[in-house]
Amino acid sequence: MAKGVVPHMLHAVSHYLDPFLDKIEVRDKLTDDEKAALRALPQKLVRTAARSRIVEEGERPTHACMVLEGLVYRSKVAADGRRQIISFHVPGDMVDLHTVLFKVADHTIETVRNAAIVLVPHAAVLKTAEEVPALARAFWYDTLLDASIQREALLNVGRRDARTRTAHLFCELAVRLKRVGLVNGGSFELPLTQTDLADALGVTPIHTNRVLAKFREQGLLTFSGRSVTIPDWKALAALGEFDPTYLHLEGPSDLHL
Amino acid sequence: MAKGVVPHMLHAVSHYLDPFLDKIEVRDKLTDDEKAALRALPQKLVRTAARSRIVEEGERPTHACMVLEGLVYRSKVAADGRRQIISFHVPGDMVDLHTVLFKVADHTIETVRNAAIVLVPHAAVLKTAEEVPALARAFWYDTLLDASIQREALLNVGRRDARTRTAHLFCELAVRLKRVGLVNGGSFELPLTQTDLADALGVTPIHTNRVLAKFREQGLLTFSGRSVTIPDWKALAALGEFDPTYLHLEGPSDLHL
């Protein structure tokens, strides 16, 4: 550490994992020792360009990672090259905790645009999980939540029509972004292309375009640049059959943005 | 325990969780103490009728559970009543470890026909996870594997056509059933209706029927009663784009049944 760095700064840079901590503490208060153990994890901040591959299917990663800034998604690819986006990840999400226990990554993780990712060595995660049960539980919880979100996505793609699916996805993203303070009065930045959305929804980009055009026409969504606005939350949530139970939000969850 | 029960019998009935233990030990050897801790969990065996609901969406279960015998599935239901089966579970699977950390169940768990389910109180699972890190890791691993299987299901439903999806599902079930000794020379019992399959595949039962009829005609699958045979594993796996990486099998995995 360079001489002359003030304690305040030092404090700030060594707590990259605080967004994850905040997420934990919504449901489970941690003791000071437990918090200290999380913060003591060796961690490395990586700033990425847009469309950077953090983890690639088939790889054997050595680090777990958290999203600090930006939007990230997991995806898998079918034999003919068609991509399915499994889930999106917002700041505070431990986007790769899976490879801590799996030797080989079963999916790819990429950033949508430039992002900040915190890397923690697998060995350190495992050691801390062994030594601090509350953190083991926190890691476990985060991956269970991922699984729940994936189940809802499967219901969405398997059993809802394109309009409903699309509305549902926007509702989910809005709620999750709001939780981390990235929604202002019903608006949020969403740097996804229509092809990204299509790949998450299991439809073609052409069809996605038509669905979105209709939404705009009907005042269900408004776009300007990379920013999306939901003018009428209740209408969109109703159309998307959006029930946030699967997000296992605890504490006061004011849904209407 | 009734007087006169011989030690051998006593031994047998108190180890309902051994199928889970076997699953763990394929990848992670446990010490005798760790095994003892798992076996020491308070456990209750429940025998169910066909189509019994073990956990219902919205409920607050008090016990975790493992499949000991039979076939079990998770499902969610869309607003119009259409059901999506998320995943199937075979003996040795900890089918409900989710509600240990989630207060409210986000999906329903049902048996296909009569089954044997082992129940373990949430509190005991949590306590053991805290005290025995190797078991915490084993529980975590099992839910991570669930998540991986769900990701593949999402790719399947979102990005593969009905024939490919169907072939893939049969391949997965064959591999998972084989792991627990329920496949004999390419044949296994599969008491699912075509409606069940359709709900897992995100298609209608009518279409499932047509796909299966074609498979039979082409010699890709053979049915007799509730038993299915895969006469040509390589052909079915190729059609289903089946790559078992996502099952994170370790040790010798002889795929061709």
Next chain:
DNA sequence: CGGTTATTTGACTACGATCAAAAATAGTGG
């Protein structure tokens, strides 16, 4: 400003859905 990427529109196609009903199978009770 020029090249690339993303969005939009149009025409046509097809996979799988829907509606309807018959045939087969499995369960159930007498």
Next chain:
DNA sequence: CCACTATTTTTGATCGTAGTCAAATAACCG
């Protein structure tokens, strides 16, 4: 064990959501 009932499977005909192919327009970026 057989008749009766319910469920499941099968078949046929028609429909529609979303896919495909193609190309123009618009937005973005260096």
